[in-house]
Structures are given as structure tokens and as C-alpha cells.
Amino acid sequence: MKEFIAFIKKEFYHIFRDRRTLLVLFGMPLAQLLLFGYAITTEVTNADLAVYNQSSGQFTNQLVDKLVSSDFFNLTENVHSKDEMMDVFRKSKAKIIVVIPPDFEQKFNRREAQIQLIADGSDPNLASILTNSATGIIMTWMKGHAGNAMQIETINNEVRWHYNPELKSVSMFVPGVITIILMLVSAMLSSISITREKELGTIEILYVSPLKPVTIIIGKLVPFIILSIFNAAFILLMAYIIFSVPVNGSIMLLLLESLLFIITALSLGVLISTVSETQQTALMLSLFGLMLPTILLSGFIFPISSMPLPLQIISNVIPAKWFLIIIKDIMLKGVGIMYVWKETLVLVGMTIGLIGLSIKKYNIRLQ
Amino acid sequence: MVRFEHISKSYEGNPAVNDINFRVEKGELFGLIGPDGAGKSTLFRILTTVLLPDVGHAYFKDRDVVDDYRYVRRNVGYMPGKFSLYQDLSVKENLKFFATIFNTTIAENYDLIKDIYEQLEPFESRRAGALSGGMKQKLALSCALIHKPEVLVLDEPTFGVDAVSRREFWDMLKSLKAKGVTILVSTPYMDEAALCDRVALIQDGNILKINTPDGIIDQFGKQLYKVVTQHIYQALQALEKISDEWHAYSFGQEIHIYSSKSLNIADLKGQLVSMGIDDVQIEIGKPLIEDCFMDLMVSEKTEDYV
Numbered sequence: 001m002k003e004f005i006a007f008i009k010k011e012f013y014h015i016f017r018d019r020r021t022l023l024v025l026f027g028m029p030l031a032q033l034l035l036f037g038y039a040i041t042t043e044v045t046n047a048d049l050a051v052y053n054q055s056s057g058q059f060t061n062q063l064v065d066k067l068v069s070s071d072f073f074n075l076t077e078n079v080h081s082k083d084e085m086m087d088v089f090r091k092s093k094a095k096i097i098v099v100i101p102p103d104f105e106q107k108f109n110r111r112e113a114q115i116q117l118i119a120d121g122s123d124p125n126l127a128s129i130l131t132n133s134a135t136g137i138i139m140t141w142m143k144g145h146a147g148n149a150m151q152i153e154t155i156n157n158e159v160r161w162h163y164n165p166e167l168k169s170v171s172m173f174v175p176g177v178i179t180i181i182l183m184l185v186s187a188m189l190s191s192i193s194i195t196r197e198k199e200l201g202t203i204e205i206l207y208v209s210p211l212k213p214v215t216i217i218i219g220k221l222v223p224f225i226i227l228s229i230f231n232a233a234f235i236l237l238m239a240y241i242i243f244s245v246p247v248n249g250s251i252m253l254l255l256l257e258s259l260l261f262i263i264t265a266l267s268l269g270v271l272i273s274t275v276s277e278t279q280q281t282a283l284m285l286s287l288f289g290l291m292l293p294t295i296l297l298s299g300f301i302f303p304i305s306s307m308p309l310p311l312q313i314i315s316n317v318i319p320a321k322w323f324l325i326i327i328k329d330i331m332l333k334g335v336g337i338m339y340v341w342k343e344t345l346v347l348v349g350m351t352i353g354l355i356g357l358s359i360k361k362y363n364i365r366l367q
Numbered sequence: 368m369v370r371f372e373h374i375s376k377s378y379e380g381n382p383a384v385n386d387i388n389f390r391v392e393k394g395e396l397f398g399l400i401g402p403d404g405a406g407k408s409t410l411f412r413i414l415t416t417v418l419l420p421d422v423g424h425a426y427f428k429d430r431d432v433v434d435d436y437r438y439v440r441r442n443v444g445y446m447p448g449k450f451s452l453y454q455d456l457s458v459k460e461n462l463k464f465f466a467t468i469f470n471t472t473i474a475e476n477y478d479l480i481k482d483i484y485e486q487l488e489p490f491e492s493r494r495a496g497a498l499s500g501g502m503k504q505k506l507a508l509s510c511a512l513i514h515k516p517e518v519l520v521l522d523e524p525t526f527g528v529d530a531v532s533r534r535e536f537w538d539m540l541k542s543l544k545a546k547g548v549t550i551l552v553s554t555p556y557m558d559e560a561a562l563c564d565r566v567a568l569i570q571d572g573n574i575l576k577i578n579t580p581d582g583i584i585d586q587f588g589k590q591l592y593k594v595v596t597q598h599i600y601q602a603l604q605a606l607e608k609i610s611d612e613w614h615a616y617s618f619g620q621e622i623h624i625y626s627s628k629s630l631n632i633a634d635l636k637g638q639l640v641s642m643g644i645d646d647v648q649i650e651i652g653k654p655l656i657e658d659c660f661m662d663l664m665v666s667e668k669t670e671d672y673v
Contacts, residue, residue: 006464007464008451010460013453013455200449200454203413204417205445205447207416207417207440208445209467210440277532278540365417365418366412
């Protein structure tokens with residue numbers, strides 16, 4: 001036990017005396033959180049809007065005012081001909097153009113008015129968000145002006161977003177960032193820390209010491225488990241302070257699930273270190289073998305349901321996918337273990353498999 | 368104390384050591400001398416259980432190092448060739464760490480490392496990475512000794528260390544030997560061979576000779592002539608032309624000729640002077656262990672080509 005504690009102490013020295021490790025450990029979570037929270041967002045505000053108003057008068061101006069006064073749009077250009085319209089897109093002066101026909105007011109009174117929305121389709125997601133927003137604003141405006149006499153007979157779609165009523169993208173990114181950070185910190189740092197001993201030759205001394213391989217591995221991993229749990233708590237706290245993202249479910253359960261995921265990631269890290277001889281290889285393997293799948297295939301950025309079938313099948317072996325489901329459910333839906341036990345079981349299974357594989361592959365000698 | 372029996376090991380089909388047999392007695396300071404890639408590290412790694420031999424067995428106190436690796440690991444002190452300690456830990460932290468993982472304390476075995484560690488004590492709180500080469504080597508030796516091993520295995524401990532530190536290091540080994548530690552040391556420096564009790568000359572995975580330094584010199588069986596001149600390169604070329612019955616090598620400022628027949632010094636001198644090397648001096652020399660190794664290694668190589 002004494003040697004185990006000495007080993008862990010040594011590992012903490014390594015971590016706290018290496019600026020790069022510290023930066024990855026504590027700088028990256030904050031940077032990613034701020035990046036995803038502020039910059040990389042799917043919410044649309046202040047999109048450039050151009051108007052081709054062929055009609056004139058108070059009535060249509062009101063409509064334009066209504067569009068522009070919302071947070072969504074920002075009037076950049078008044079267009080006066082069809083040629084100018086194309087020019088606006090080519091010069092990227094607007095993402096969407098609203099075309100109001102000449103006899104709009106008369107037709108409106110006869111209930112046959114039409115408005116054309118032309119969006120820049122080079123960014124399809126943005127285009128569809130913009131046309132939806134514009135349509136919504138126009139419909140609301142129309143209802144206000146139709147009055148009782150002109151009741152438009154239609155089905156009222158009353159849409160509400162459960163769990164994230166304001167559709168804040170940061171609520172969705174916080175679980176994603178935690179997932180990435182835990183995967184990266186745990187797997188990358190632990191695999192690098194093991195391969196560093198190989199590179200320096202100190203591993204030979206550890207081999208010839210009476211330390212058991214299992215003591216060495218666990219001694220390597222314990223510091224990262226502790227730091228990663230702190231990291232997860234730190235990100236949650238930051239998310240709450242900066243973006244007021246709450247944890248709706250049990251924090252205890254969340255941290256326990258994080259612990260499980262950290263152990264999964266660490267066993268991946270050990271596995272990586274058994275096949276790489278240098279820190280460089282370990283770094284590359286963790287980045288390309290773990291980071292990219294974690295970001296791309298976990299459902300963090302791209303919904304799994306819209307992936308082609310082969311990718312959907314592959315996504316099942318990505319531990320991050322399962323953890324993301326768990327953490328989202330706990331944080332946003334506030335559910336308990338009863339609702340995420342299946343995903344938890346999948347992670348437990350993966351972890352046991354990975355640990356078994358790492359121990360089997362771990363050498364008590366040089367190759 | 369230590370026994371190698373028919374040990375062979377190859378890496379991906381390239382033989383590293385080939386049918387190695389030798390023993391090291393208790394309390395001996397045994398040297399393994401050979402150039403880089405000769406197989407010295409491989410033998411030491413097999414003995415210290417970090418590598419498995421393909422063929423043969425190695426024994427530590429009559430225990431097989433493969434079957435009984437735990438026992439070997441507890442009782443052997445090993446300083447690997449590229450062992451550079453934990454650079455980011457201080458001198459004291461390094462020593463304490465190795466003491467603890469070997470289930471002991473610094474205080475318990477301090478008497479063994481006292482002479483060495485005393486020189487490091489002023490720098491106790493300095494990071495190992497900031498030490499000079501000689502200091503690092505002393506720290507590494509202290510760490511390898513801290514659990515009071517019966518056998519100390521040192522893989523090229525003086526490699527890349529300055530001449531003064533090298534001498535100091537060998538003095539330390541001498542005093543450790545006096546304390547009863549059996550020492551196996553490898554080195555690419557042939558002059559260090561004379562400091563061992565017995566040496567094995569190893570080349571391309573084969574042991575060419577095992578004997579005491581004096582014994583090796585006695586077995587030389589050739590005459591050594593020293594040629595002193597300012598024009599070493601020209602003289603070497605000239606000697607090559609004159610006869611192929613000997614081998615001539617530059618040894619620092621002079622050329623050594625190993626010849627199985629005795630030579631007429633005056634004749635040879637005349638020949639060299641006539642070839643333009645006018646400042647040449649030739650005399651009979653007493654062979655050093657380097658000469659014996661040089662000769663052994665080269666004749667071994669030439670036999671390979673025949």
C-alpha cells in the first residue's frame with residue numbers, strides 16, 4: 001500500500017509539474033465551453049435580410065418593420081429589380097430576400113396574397129432556419145391584420161419545446177463538452193503518461209521493481225480519475241455560472257455515471273499505450289482514434305438518426321454515444337437511473353471488456 | 368551467482384545474441400565489453416527479467432530468471448542504458464520513490480549509498496533533469512542500490528560521461544565491490560576493461576573471449592610495435608602497402624602494429640622514410656587490453672569474410 005501511495009504521489013508530481021498537461025486538463029475545458037457556448041451556436045440572430053418591395057405604402061412597410069424589428073433579421077439592402085436580387089446573394093449582402101408583389105394589399109384583402117422568400121441555399125441549415133423564422137413572423141403579422149372578419153381558417157400549430165424551451169444550444173453543448181473532455185483527458189493523458197515512461201526508459205525500472213503490473217496501471221489511472229471528476233464538476237459549475245445551464249436530475253447520479261465513463265476512457269488509454277511505443281503515437285492514436293469518433297459519431301454535433309445506416313451501426317461501439325444519452329437525460333430531462341439503466345449497462349459492459357483486453361495486452365516485460 | 372547457459376535471442380529474425388555461456392562469481396566485478404549493437408543490453412535485460420530469451424536459460428543464484436522472475440526482481444539492482452530517472456522529480460523525490468517501491472526506506476540502506484549520495488546532497492531539491500551528466504549517473508546508481516541488491520547490473524553507466532566522472536564512477540564500483548556487491552557492468556570503452564576483475568569481449572552477439580584483464584594480455588601472442596609520426600594517415604596507408612601480414616591501427620597519437628612475426632624495426636623505418644614519412648619513430652610496445660580487443664575483434668571479422 002505504501003508503494004502504491006508513493007506511486008500516485010509521483011504521478012501527481014508529473015501532472016502538476018508539466019505545463020502542457022495542466023493546460024489540457026484545465027485550460028481546455030474552459031476554452032471548449034466558451035467556444036461552444038458563445039461562438040459555435042445553432043441559434044440564429046441578426047441574419048442579413050434584403051427586401052424587394054414591389055408594392056408601396058404603409059401596409060407593406062409595416063410588414064417589413066415587423067421582420068426587421070425581430071432579433072432574427074437585420075435589414076441590409078432594399079432591392080429594386082430582379083437583377084439586383086441575384087447580385088445581393090452573389091455579394092453575400094443577405095442570406096434571405098423577401099419579395100412582396102406589387103398588388104399585395106389588394107390581394108391581402110381578397111385573401112389571396114403571396115409573399116416570396118428566397119434564401120441562400122449554400123448553407124442549407126441556416127436557410128431553412130431563416131425561412132421558418134420569416135414565415136413565423138409573417139404569419140403572426142398576418143393574423144394581427146386579418147381581424148375577426150377575415151379569420152383565416154387554418155390549423156393552429158402550437159409548438160412547444162420540452163426540456164429546453166428556449167432552444168438554447170448551450171444546454172445541448174454542455175453535455176457534449178463534458179463528454180469530449182472526459183474522453184480526451186482520460187484517454188490521451190493516461191496513454192501519454194504510460195508511453196512517456198517507455199520513452200524515458202524508466203518503465204524498465206518499474207518492470208524490475210517488485211511493483212505488480214496492476215499496481216502500476218491503477219497507480220497511473222487514479223490521479224486521472226480524481227482530476228477528471230473534478231473537471232466534470234468544474235464544467236458543470238462553469239456552465240451554470242456563465243450560461244445558467246442547470247442540472248435537472250441528480251448531480252450525484254451524474255457524477256457517478258461520469259466516473260463510469262472516465263473508467264471506460266482510461267481503459268481505452270491503457271489499451272492505446274500498450275500498442276504505442278512513443279508519446280507521439282499515443283497522442284495521434286487518441287486524437288484520431290478517439291477524439292474524432294467522439295465528436296462526429298456520438299450524436300454530439302450530428303444527430304445519429306440522420307446518419308447513413310452503416311455509420312449508425314458503428315456509432316453503437318462509441319462509448320461517448322451512450323454516455324451522451326445518459327448525461328443529456330439526467331441534465332436536461334432530469335430523469336433517474338430507471339430511465340438510463342440500459343445505457344449504463346452498455347457502458348459497464350464496454351468497460352469490463354476494455355479492462356480485460358488491456359490487462360491481457362499489458363506486458364510485464366519488454367517486447 | 369549469475370549463469371548464462373546457451374542464451375540466444377533475436378529481434379524479428381535478426382540475431383542479437385547467439386549461444387552465450389558464462390558465469391559471474393559472487394563478489395566479482397564483471398565487465399561486458401563491446402561496441403554498440405554487440406548484444407550487451409540484450410543479455411542484461413534477459414538477466415533482469417525484462418526480456419525473454421528465445422533459447423537457453425539464465426540463472427540468478429541457481430534460480431531461473433524466467434520462472435522465478437519475482438525473486439530476481441527483488442534482489443537485483445538494475446540501471447538500464449537509457450535510464451534517465453524522472454526528470455521532473457527532485458533528487459530526493461527520485462531516491463525516495465525508488466526506495467518506497469522496493470519496499471524499503473532511504474535510512475535503512477543509507478550506509479550502502481552514503482559515499483555516492485553525499486556528493487548529491489547539496490542538490491537534493493534540484494530536479495533530476497537539471498543535473499549534470501555525472502550527477503545524474505550518481506543519482507541513478509543510488510536509485511539502483513537503494514534496496515541493497517545482491518547483484519548490480521549496470522548497462523553502459525559511463526556512456527557519454529566526462530573522463531573525470533568516469534574515473535570517479537569506477538572508484539565507486541570498487542568500493543561497492545568491497546562491500547560485497549556482485550557487479551555486472553557493460554561498456555563500449557575498452558580502457559575500462561582493465562578495471563574489472565574479469566571481462567568478456569562481445570561482438571555481434573558472440574563472446575570472443577572471457578578472462579581476467581591480465582590473462583587476456585598474456586594470451587595476446589603477438590608482437591606490438593608503436594609507430595609515432597605526425598603523418599598518421601599517410602603512415603597507415605603506407606603500412607597497408609608494405610605488407611598484409613599485420614594489422615595496423617591508429618591509437619590516438621600513434622599507430623599500433625600487431626604482428627605474429629617479429630619485425631626488423633630498422634628495415635621498416637627505412638621503408639616508411641622512403642615513402643615520405645620522414646619523422647617516423649618505431650619501438651616495441653607492451654600491449655594494453657585495448658590492443659588485445661582490437662586484434663580479436665578484427666581477426667574475428669576477417670574470418671567471417673573468408
